[in-house]
Amino acid sequence: MSTAGRGLHGHVLDTLGPEITAGEYPPGSVLRTDELAQRFDVSRSVMREAVRVLESMYLVESRRRVGVTVRPKSEWNVYDPQVIRWRLAGADRPRQLRSLTVLRSAIEPVAAGLAARHATSEQCAELTECALGMVAHSRGHKLEGYLLHDVAFHRVILEASGNEMFARLGDVVAEVLTGRTQHDVMFEDPDPAAVTLHVQVAEAVRAGDAGRAEELTREITVGALQELDILAP
Amino acid sequence: MSTAGRGLHGHVLDTLGPEITAGEYPPGSVLRTDELAQRFDVSRSVMREAVRVLESMYLVESRRRVGVTVRPKSEWNVYDPQVIRWRLAGADRPRQLRSLTVLRSAIEPVAAGLAARHATSEQCAELTECALGMVAHSRGHKLEGYLLHDVAFHRVILEASGNEMFARLGDVVAEVLTGRTQHDVMFEDPDPAAVTLHVQVAEAVRAGDAGRAEELTREITVGALQELDILAP
DNA sequence: CCGTCATGAATAAGTCTGACTTTTTGTCTC
DNA sequence: GAGACAAAAAGTCAGACTTATTCATGACGG
Numbered sequence A, B: 001m002s003t004a005g006r007g008l009h010g011h012v013l014d015t016l017g018p019e020i021t022a023g024e025y026p027p028g029s030v031l032r033t034d035e036l037a038q039r040f041d042v043s044r045s046v047m048r049e050a051v052r053v054l055e056s057m058y059l060v061e062s063r064r065r066v067g068v069t070v071r072p073k074s075e076w077n078v079y080d081p082q083v084i085r086w087r088l089a090g091a092d093r094p095r096q097l098r099s100l101t102v103l104r105s106a107i108e109p110v111a112a113g114l115a116a117r118h119a120t121s122e123q124c125a126e127l128t129e130c131a132l133g134m135v136a137h138s139r140g141h142k143l144e145g146y147l148l149h150d151v152a153f154h155r156v157i158l159e160a161s162g163n164e165m166f167a168r169l170g171d172v173v174a175e176v177l178t179g180r181t182q183h184d185v186m187f188e189d190p191d192p193a194a195v196t197l198h199v200q201v202a203e204a205v206r207a208g209d210a211g212r213a214e215e216l217t218r219e220i221t222v223g224a225l226q227e228l229d230i231l232a233p
Numbered sequence C: 001c002c003g004t005c006a007t008g009a010a011t012a013a014g015t016c017t018g019a020c021t022t023t024t025t026g027t028c029t030c
Numbered sequence D: 001g002a003g004a005c006a007a008a009a010a011g012t013c014a015g016a017c018t019t020a021t022t023c024a025t026g027a028c029g030g
Helices: A006-022 A033-040 A044-056 A081-089 A093-118 A121-136 A145-160 A172-182 A192-207 A210-228 B008-021 B033-041 B044-056 B081-091 B095-117 B121-136 B141-159 B170-182 B192-207 B208-228
Strands: A059-061 A067-070 B059-061 B067-070
Touching: A006 A033, A006 A044, A033 A044, A044 A059, A044 B044, A067 B121, A081 A093, A081 A172, A093 A145, A093 A172, A093 A192, A093 A210, A093 B095, A121 A145, A121 B067, A145 A172, A172 A210, A172 B059, A172 B095, A192 B033, A210 B033, B008 B033, B008 B044, B008 B081, B033 B044, B033 B067, B044 B059, B081 B095, B095 B141, B095 B170, B095 B208, B121 B141, B121 B192, B141 B170, B141 B192, B192 B208
Parallel strands: none
Antiparallel strands: A059 A067, B059 B067
16 A cells, blocks of 8 residues: 555655655755656646655755755654655665564564553454464465464554554564565475464463563564574674 | 744644644544635645645545545554654643653663664763763752753664664654653652663673663663553563 | 955745646435 | 436646745955
């Protein structure tokens, strides 16, 4: 689900956004609204709307008499789902994937611990269902079905943590897991140890054992880090 | 630094944004662009730009023939600095502060561990400087100076982690620490134990002892959680 | 002779207005 | 209930105008 279809300004963003996040314009570069409007064959009003959105993502800064200047990467709002998607689609996808995986390794164990305390019985049921689904699809090249349950599992954990900031990372985790399956590693069946860990996490959460849920989830995320050769020597 | 001054659309956002994030319009409420333009006495073009920004924050959704509908809170991009600021300024400030503190408790220990591995000697120097500054301002109602060094300390840690996602949370942490000092707790001098911990973290990072840096930082964040009565029974 | 401080013109964003298009939805009829 | 019609609101465009910012020019004073 991208910005496309959201009108002309969405179409402009779909090409200009990736260009900027890919670093095609060095920081400080100036873009002129009029020129951009010409380039994309849209009116200035539409172009201005697009610029406003880029501005709200801290990708650019619009100043009178000077133009639309591209901000340094360090100022970008890297938590914006749109920005994340653009960068994942671009050249520094590996780098982005590493950053996000490290983020996961920090967040998910804590979220699992909180989930063990706050999860409703419905959420516990969902969790075991997801874990069992992962088991069912763990052998025989059923990666698609496996991924589906894996994503759902982590989404439920983040939701059940009761923390809105964690909950909103569900999409990010989904993106990372999907990306891993489709492009990078994961040619054959998933690691059986990982599958077992998911089942155990579901159990720990249901049992309300926060410490165990946290520790088991930490093992899962350590596995994810190792897959990307992010070591801890 | 808010959106004000960034033109008329910024002014509109400064009032409309807080209203929406404060929950004044229940999810599903419809706002008409023309009416809003009248209310704020701006042209439709300006109002459209403001709506586009709100849309990019997932606060509203604009659909033809129906209007601008307010999205449910669960879909808001709660990592947008602007949204964070608006919510911290509004009624559910305490709730927001708790969410962010929990987030800190997940992120900062991991960041400190990474900092111990990746920090440059300049960053180590900054870190000890900050810690010493905290010590110097820890007695005699010098809360202002203390806060300044505290914020700087955590910023350096997040920066030194080498992870861009962590680094971008510097502003959030600053906001939380500032808010804590100004509004909520902290009437008298800071907890001496906390001060000591910061000094020890600086030492651990300089020594490259990741495990120790992580553990000490975890103690700091646990203290922050306890201040807000976020327990772990 | 050089640095600093007005003055002014050029420039690009910012704003407004009005007319028109397009999509969606609700209703009316068959 | 299916299809046609009409209304409503966002979407788009074009053009004229406003305003802030920057740069260059030149005057003044050191």
